[in-house]
């Protein structure tokens with residue numbers, strides 16, 4: 005591109021990919037968790053109670069009690085390189101960049117906290133990305149995850165004079181490559197165990213039951229992922245929903261009660277996976293691997309194994325890069 009000598013410098017002609025996940029505190033301290041929860045739980049896509057009712061509860065009760073408890077939970081899973089979710093998402097972006105090479109610039113952002121979506125979009129734009137694929141890494145669509153991530157992207161674009169062209173990654177709950185990657189990952193993890201499980205639990209993050217009745221497809225997407233994975237593996241999977249929050253009715257059965265039930269039914273050896281999480285995080289490493297194990301063993305279970313998420317594994321990254329390449333069709337050369 006030739007510009008007149010008095011023209012301000014412009015960077016153009018590049019393709020960007022922005023991986024997005026939920027977000028996590030900057031530190032495993034009550035103050036950092038409080039900041040994170042205040043932003044997260046004020047999102048009206050996450051808590052659908054009118055703010056006039058909800059904000060006093062959030063500020064008055066939740067943000068005065070929960071941060072200390074959650075900070076303790078974060079301390080148990082925190083790594084040298086930070087929160088697992090932050091470190092793994094950054095590793096996924098690096099791995100995807102290595103696969104895509106010169107074809108696209110890869111970055112990552114979080115819906116809550118940092119790296120902020122608006123900042124990373126601006127950075128991609130500054131590096132010349134005129135076309136950007138936004139990829140919220142949630143296999144199952146949910147208003148509280150996929151839609152709010154996209155909302156934040158659109159809100160950032162609304163402030164740009166010169167917007168990039170935009171694509172968003174569709175949910176991939178039934179994508180053959182996703183199911184195949186889960187199968188490889190689960191079977192590899194199972195093969196490394198020194199016991200044969202009597203039951204395998206697929207635990208998905210819960211949502212209020214009301215969101216299903218209002219038309220959110222999340223529950224159906226989770227069920228379909230579990231069915232396809234079970235068919236691919238030729239093994240039964242027990243589906244459950246974790247992380248209940250608040251007093252409303254949530255999707256059932258709950259993971260904690262399912263683990264207790266299985267122990268009571270004589271299923272003494274259990275393996276559990278979390279196929280809806282693209283990266284291990286507090287909800288998998290603390291809630292499932294630590295607390296889930298405790299409830300199962302206390303209820304009479306004998307052996308328990310938590311099977312890790314796809315994270316930046318070879319199978320996981322091959323799946324993500326295939327999805328991304330597919331969505332970039334017409335923008336980049338086919339592989």
Ligand SMILES: C=CC1=C(C)c2cc3[nH]c(cc4nc(cc5[nH]c(cc1n2)c(C)c5CCC(=O)O)C(CCC(=O)O)=C4C)c(C)c3C=C
Pocket residue numbers: 026027028029041050051070074087089142146148149209210211212222247249280281284285286287
């Ligand atoms: C109303 C409350 C919540 C809804 C709805 C919800 C939906 C939802 N969340 C995820 C994925 C993650 N959630 C994580 C943490 C987390 N979630 C809630 C509450 C709701 N989630 C809270 C209060 C917390 C914070 C931790 C705690 O205090 O218990 C995380 C982990 C973040 C991390 O830092 O590791 C993820 C990931 C999905 C997929 C989802 C709906 C489908």
Ligand SMILES: [Fe+2]
Pocket residue numbers: 209247
């Ligand atoms: Fe959550």
Ligand SMILES: [Fe+2]
Pocket residue numbers: 247286287291
């Ligand atoms: Fe939780």
